[in-house]
Amino acid sequence: MDRDTRDMLLETATRFFAERSAKDVVNGVEKGVWPADLWKEIEEMGLPLIAVPEELEGVGGTLADLMALLRVAGEHAVPVPVAETALANLLVAAAGGKPATGPSTLALGDLSLQGGRVSGKVARVPFAGVAERFVSIVTTGGKSTLVVVPRDAATIEDAPSHAGEPYGSVSFDGATPEFSAASTVSADRALELAALARSMQMAGAADKVLVTATEYCKQRVQFGRPISTFQAVQHMLAELASYVAATIAAAEAAARDADEGGLADGGSFSIAAAKTQCSDFAHRIAAISHQSMGAMGFTHEHILHHYTRRLWVWRRDFGSESFWGEKIGQSFARAGKDDLWPALSESRYAA
Amino acid sequence: MVHPTIEIMMSIPKLEFPPFHLPAEAEALREEVRAFLKETLPKIKTEDRFASWNTASPEFSRALGAKGWLGITWPKQYGGAERTFLDRLVVTEELLGNSAPAGSHWVADRQSGPLLLKFGTEQQRQAILPRIVKGECYFSIGMSEPDSGSDLASVRTRAEPVPGGFRVNGTKVWTSGAHRNHYCITLVRTSGQHGDRHKGLSQLLVDLKTPGITIRPIINLAGRHDWNEVTFSDAFIPEDCLIGNEGDGWLQVTSELAFERSGPERFMQNVYVLRELVRVLGRQPAKRASAILGRLIARLWTLRQMSTAVAGMMQGGKSPAIEASLVKDLGTIYQQDLPEIARTLAESDATTEDDLADFLDVAQYATMMAPSYTIQGGTTQVLRGIVARGLGLR
Numbered sequence: 001m002d003r004d005t006r007d008m009l010l011e012t013a014t015r016f017f018a019e020r021s022a023k024d025v026v027n028g029v030e031k032g033v034w035p036a037d038l039w040k041e042i043e044e045m046g047l048p049l050i051a052v053p054e055e056l057e058g059v060g061g062t063l064a065d066l067m068a069l070l071r072v073a074g075e076h077a078v079p080v081p082v083a084e085t086a087l088a089n090l091l092v093a094a095a096g097g098k099p100a101t102g103p104s105t106l107a108l109g110d111l112s113l114q115g116g117r118v119s120g121k122v123a124r125v126p127f128a129g130v131a132e133r134f135v136s137i138v139t140t141g142g143k144s145t146l147v148v149v150p151r152d153a154a155t156i157e158d159a160p161s162h163a164g165e166p167y168g169s170v171s172f173d174g175a176t177p178e179f180s181a182a183s184t185v186s187a188d189r190a191l192e193l194a195a196l197a198r199s200m201q202m203a204g205a206a207d208k209v210l211v212t213a214t215e216y217c218k219q220r221v222q223f224g225r226p227i228s229t230f231q232a233v234q235h236m237l238a239e240l241a242s243y244v245a246a247t248i249a250a251a252e253a254a255a256r257d258a259d260e261g262g263l264a265d266g267g268s269f270s271i272a273a274a275k276t277q278c279s280d281f282a283h284r285i286a287a288i289s290h291q292s293m294g295a296m297g298f299t300h301e302h303i304l305h306h307y308t309r310r311l312w313v314w315r316r317d318f319g320s321e322s323f324w325g326e327k328i329g330q331s332f333a334r335a336g337k338d339d340l341w342p343a344l345s346e347s348r349y350a351a
Numbered sequence: 352m353v354h355p356t357i358e359i360m361m362s363i364p365k366l367e368f369p370p371f372h373l374p375a376e377a378e379a380l381r382e383e384v385r386a387f388l389k390e391t392l393p394k395i396k397t398e399d400r401f402a403s404w405n406t407a408s409p410e411f412s413r414a415l416g417a418k419g420w421l422g423i424t425w426p427k428q429y430g431g432a433e434r435t436f437l438d439r440l441v442v443t444e445e446l447l448g449n450s451a452p453a454g455s456h457w458v459a460d461r462q463s464g465p466l467l468l469k470f471g472t473e474q475q476r477q478a479i480l481p482r483i484v485k486g487e488c489y490f491s492i493g494m495s496e497p498d499s500g501s502d503l504a505s506v507r508t509r510a511e512p513v514p515g516g517f518r519v520n521g522t523k524v525w526t527s528g529a530h531r532n533h534y535c536i537t538l539v540r541t542s543g544q545h546g547d548r549h550k551g552l553s554q555l556l557v558d559l560k561t562p563g564i565t566i567r568p569i570i571n572l573a574g575r576h577d578w579n580e581v582t583f584s585d586a587f588i589p590e591d592c593l594i595g596n597e598g599d600g601w602l603q604v605t606s607e608l609a610f611e612r613s614g615p616e617r618f619m620q621n622v623y624v625l626r627e628l629v630r631v632l633g634r635q636p637a638k639r640a641s642a643i644l645g646r647l648i649a650r651l652w653t654l655r656q657m658s659t660a661v662a663g664m665m666q667g668g669k670s671p672a673i674e675a676s677l678v679k680d681l682g683t684i685y686q687q688d689l690p691e692i693a694r695t696l697a698e699s700d701a702t703t704e705d706d707l708a709d710f711l712d713v714a715q716y717a718t719m720m721a722p723s724y725t726i727q728g729g730t731t732q733v734l735r736g737i738v739a740r741g742l743g744l745r
Contacts, residue, residue: 214744217744218743235739324649328644333636334634334635
């Protein structure tokens with residue numbers, strides 16, 4: 001979509017999430033209350049269909065548009081699987097299928113496909129507790145097959161994330177998919193796209209943490225003045241801003257590179273580097289924001305933990321900094337020192 | 352209980368780093384620079400392998416000038432190539448990425464030349480700029496004094512107006528390269544009193560061979576002679592060496608510092624450590640070693656994305672002061688973390704004892720240089736003050 005259309009979408013989404021993904025809704029999800037109205041409105045707005053071509057019943061737009069939306073979703077701790085469902089729809093559409101309604105999620109892991117039936121177990125599947133279907137890409141003999149397995153063909157063990165979202169393990173024991181087709185997107189690539197989505201959500205959440213901590217320190221009075229007037233606090237927040245800035249810059253650069261390269265293989269290195277970076281700084285972002293807000297920010301009553309706990313969960317989702325860092329390190333070590341700078345300057349794995 | 356409303360939150364400026372692609376012309380230039388360096392660097396003798404950015408090599412600077420890559424953005428009438436600021440960024444990246452000895456020319460190219468172009472007299476521009484472009488004329492920065500570091504407005508060096516010029520008395524310190532450079536752009540008080548702060552300051556284009564100027568080495572902790580103490584004792588500086596108007600010194604200095612903040616020299620000065628680390632870890636490091644290496648590479652990549660985004664905003668006519676300060680803050684701390692993380696990793700995972708010994712030499716040098724990064728060109732604390740102001744905290 002063009003710049004103006006995207007800006008309008010993001011503005012609308014910002015207003016909508018601010019109003020509808022409010023504190024009580026986020027807390028409700030943690031208590032096991034599925035916000036059916038919120039989900040319904042998200043679907044009515046077509047958000048999980050962004051980047052799915054219109055001829056496949058999507059709403060059009062690019063991968064970059066979807067990623068920009070997910071940054072806004074992260075900024076509001078939207079406690080429903082917008083990212084997961086949108087990516088599931090995108091993968092299904094890329095394999096020639098039609099997107100379905102209702103929340104979906106990605107079960108990316110080591111699955112096998114025999115005689116058209118899916119087997120295997122995937123741990124830490126986001127929103128496994130509420131998803132109506134699981135989308136995965138299975139590799140057999142070098143070929144990638146997209147499978148969509150309905151909820152009732154899977155065994156789900158609830159294991160809520162530390163942010164209180166309904167994550168869980170999903171097992172398939174010869175499950176029959178409701179749809180399967182050859183996929184141009186590989187299993188590795190699906191993981192990259194999911195990691196990119198999380199990076200953008202982390203950028204949004206990091207941004208919100210900075211704004212929240214900064215505003216708090218401007219209002220909180222101790223020793224007769226706002227604590228934001230103490231140089232020690234100013235420097236903490238400036239340091240926080242540097243980690244938030246890095247998170248945003250890395251995620252945005254990866255989203256751009258992925259979009260320009262195309263769904264099947266664009267920006268692989270940038271995504272790996274961005275997820276590594278976003279995950280790496282989550283710790284400092286959480287630590288400094290909590291320190292600046294004292295006991296208040298450590299309460300369940302305050303919203304800060306909606307963001308810091310998500311940062312702690314999201315840094316591990318779809319590959320942590322150890323996972324992606326290892327991939328990067330292996331590639332650069334294998335190539336040797338002479339390709340270090342050329343590869344880095346071209347945002348590619350070393351060769 | 353404080354619950355910020357949306358309206359209040361809007362009052363905090365959003366940090367934005369819009370991804371920016373360097374244009375095709377700049378990338379084409381990169382290839383040329385790379386090819387040139389590949390051929391030239393092995394022939395250049397330098398005083399040591401790893402101090403590249405601070406290693407003076409007039410021979411190398413002249414070769415770079417002959418290619419037309421110094422003063423690359425300046426008007427053709429002064430010998431410049433009238434190329435974009437992004438072309439200059441690419442040249443700088445390649446010099447750093449390949450550890451080229453840029454010590455002779457980089458101050459002149461990065462800030463002294465642009466300063467003269469913006470504020471200098473026509474006569475100064477014609478006399479100096481073409482020589483910088485050829486890689487023949489080098490500059491020092493005369494800002495800091497024994498009692499004026501971060502608090503630059505407190506300078507005491509005084510330039511008394513006398514017939515035909517100024518009589519200058521005072522002392523400048525940490526003056527890099529003054530012992531081998533030609534000029535020093537010197538911040539002095541030309542009117543008013545010491546307590547007048549920003550008022551009454553001016554900058555002079557000082558020929559370092561002027562009688563009355565004494566240059567003494569200040570050896571740094573690594574044993575290197577980069578810095579000097581430059582003493583003015585009744586040194587006569589002709590009036591045509593005044594840069595811009597009398598009293599505009601503060602304005603000039605602040606605009607000059609803006610050239611300094613977000614460039615690749617803020618995070619790539621010791622990239623050789625990373626390169627050597629890759630070498631000593633061998634082709635198949637263990638999982639944990641790979642992951643740590645990968646995290647170092649991801650941080651460097653991120654800094655580059657940030658720096659490029661700032662360049663893009665500047666090219667688009669914006670002045671992203673907060674974003675630029677954030678790049679320097681993060682970048683200089685990266686340069687401090689890198690030798691430390693790399694050393695411990697090499698100690699556990701270097702493939703051979705010989706490689707480890709070599710690497711520890713490199714890391715030791717980088718460790719000794721590391722404290723300087725967060726001090727020069729605006730300390731971390733000064734930068735964080737700028738960012739805090741941007742966040743509306745002061």
